[in-house]
Amino acid sequence: MEDKVLIASNDADFCVFVGHVLAQSGFRSSVIDPADGIDDDALRTVRAIIVASNDDMDAILAFCRRVRAVPSPQPMPLLALISARHEQHYLSLVKCGVDQCILRPVAPDLIISCLISVIQRSGRPLARKDPEGQQPDALTTRDDTRQLIGHGGSIHLTPTEYRLLKRLLANPGQVVSRHQLIEAAWPAARHVEPRTVDVHIGKLRQALVMTTGRRVIRTIRSSGFVAELPGVADCKDEPC
Incomplete structure (x- = not known):
């Protein structure tokens, strides 16, 4: 499986930004509106999901619950990027199965670091290769x-x-x-x-x-x- 990440957001500018950050680090991405449905087959093609908070937090929370309800031997990694005005929803996102929440604005390096961390904790292998000769924990x-x-x-x-x-x-x-x-x-x-x-x-x-x-x-x-x-x-x- 390739390293593909699903971006769940209806904020077009945010999706472009995160998509560029992912591409620079060797990930492919696709975008979905959290208010839309998502099927099991779509989830099987991605390594992780990045969710962006927005004014329709009910749709975001429902989306996270739908993802968590899909049976899987390895849980789907969920990373949420929360704007300052939605910080009060942190606990609700965690209760809905989000693995890690980051407050926006956030540096691109931190997005990638946290993404890789939640993927690794889930037990899902990454297709990305380390540079030749580099120790895995160098x-x-x-x-x-x-x-x-x-x-x-x-x-x-x-x-x-x-x-x-x-x-x-x-x-x-x-x-x-x-x-x-x-x-x-x-x-x-x-x-x-x-x-x-x-x-x-x-x-x-x-x-x-x-x-x-x-x-x-x-x-x-x-x-x-x-x-x-x-x-x-x-x-x-x-x-x-």
């Missing part, structure tokens, strides 16, 4: 843009998250304490609670799962954290 970091690039896509980190990652990657396989991470990621005069480190590490973990498809950072009880990633490239300020 990770590239770019200091100039604070960017992570992996086989699952790319994502930009905050300055603090990027400094934490660089400190962990400086000693892969070795435990780095919270105190060491605070020294590396925050100004010396600033008081930082251990809980603050845990929150930032949690966000960093999510970014790494999106880009590599695996949990890179392990928590070592009462000691700190350790990064486990075989292939790491550093582009610094030069294009990879």
